[in-house]
Amino acid sequence: MYCRDCGEKLALRFLENEGLVPYCPKCEKFKFPFFPVAVSMAVTNRAEEKILLAKHTGDDDFKLFAGYIKKGESAEKTIPRELKEETGLPAVKWRYIGSRFHDAKNILMLAFLVTTEESAITPGEEIAEARWCTPAEAREIIRKNSTAEYFLNLAIAEMGRKK
Numbered sequence: 001m002y003c004r005d006c007g008e009k010l011a012l013r014f015l016e017n018e019g020l021v022p023y024c025p026k027c028e029k030f031k032f033p034f035f036p037v038a039v040s041m042a043v044t045n046r047a048e049e050k051i052l053l054a055k056h057t058g059d060d061d062f063k064l065f066a067g068y069i070k071k072g073e074s075a076e077k078t079i080p081r082e083l084k085e086e087t088g089l090p091a092v093k094w095r096y097i098g099s100r101f102h103d104a105k106n107i108l109m110l111a112f113l114v115t116t117e118e119s120a121i122t123p124g125e126e127i128a129e130a131r132w133c134t135p136a137e138a139r140e141i142i143r144k145n146s147t148a149e150y151f152l153n154l155a156i157a158e159m160g161r162k163k
Contacts, residue, residue, distance in 0.1 A: 001022050001033075003024040003026065003027060003031055004031065004034075005024070005027055005031075006024065006026050006027055008024050008025060008026040008027070010022040010023060010024055010031055011023050011025060013030070015030055018030075035106045035107055035108060036068055036069075036105075036106070036107045036108070037068070037069045037075075037107065037108045037109075037110065038066055038067060038068045038069060038078075038107055038108070038109055038110070039066060039067055039069065039075050039078050039079055039082065039109070039110050039111075039112060040064050040065075040066045040109045040110065040111045040112070040147070040148070040151045041064055041065040041066065041067075041079060041082070041083060041094075041111075041112050041114045042064050042097070042111065042112070042113050042114065042151060042152060042154075042155030042156075043064070043065055043083065043087075043089075043114045043115075043116055044113060044114070044115055044116075044155070044159060045115070045116070045117075045118035045132070046092070046115055046117070046118070048113075048115070048159040048160050049134070049135075049159075050118065050132045050133060050134060051132070051133050051134075051135060051138045051152070051155065051156075052065070052087070052089075052116070052121075052130055052131070052132055052133075053130070053131055053133055053138055053141065053142065054086065054087075054123075054127050054128075054129065054130045054131075055127070055128045055129040055130075056126055056127060056128060057125065057126055057127065057128045058128075059128070061142075061143035061146075061148075062131070062138075062141045062142055062143065063142070063143060063146070063148040064142075064148045064151055064152060064155075065082065065083060065086055065087070065114075066082070066109070067081070067082030067085070067086070068107075069110075075110050075112070076094075079091050079094050079112060079114055083114060083116065085124045085126075086123070086124045086126055086127050087116075087121050087123065087124070087127065087130060088120075088121060088122030088123075088124070089116040089117060089119065089121060090116060090117060091114050091115070091116060092115045092116055092117065093114075093115045094112045094113065094114040094115065095112065095113050095158070096110065096111070096112055097111045097112060097113050097151070097154045097155060097158050098111045098151065098154045099111060100147055100150060100151070102147045109147060109151070111151040111154060111155070113155050113158050113159065118132065135156045135159065138156070139152065139153075139156070
């Protein structure tokens, strides 16, 4: 690991209440690791009885919709932008349901249950196929032991709980 500010090689140093933390001897500062943040969206119809899943281009697995939060953008701004880009559908409303660090991509995922209109889908470049499913069907076809499955289960537990 190297310092993102000066390029110096980082050393692990003990910091009270934190444990071992990367430290830059040149900057004389602790350098906490940072990583990208993205939203994961369990997209549902207004009645919250169906879930929209997608196969991304070049992938055989059905997943939830997701997108990186751009610099200066909030999660709340990312949700409607990403959903519109990937499906052509509007995000009507959304609520936070949980988070999880996705180690495979070194990313923090913030999960939301997103309501949209159950209408014609216009897949963006990233989406090969999108399909409305019942919760049971979604559990059958989602990639097993994945972050998407974890968030899907949170979403299904949350569906129908109007807030």
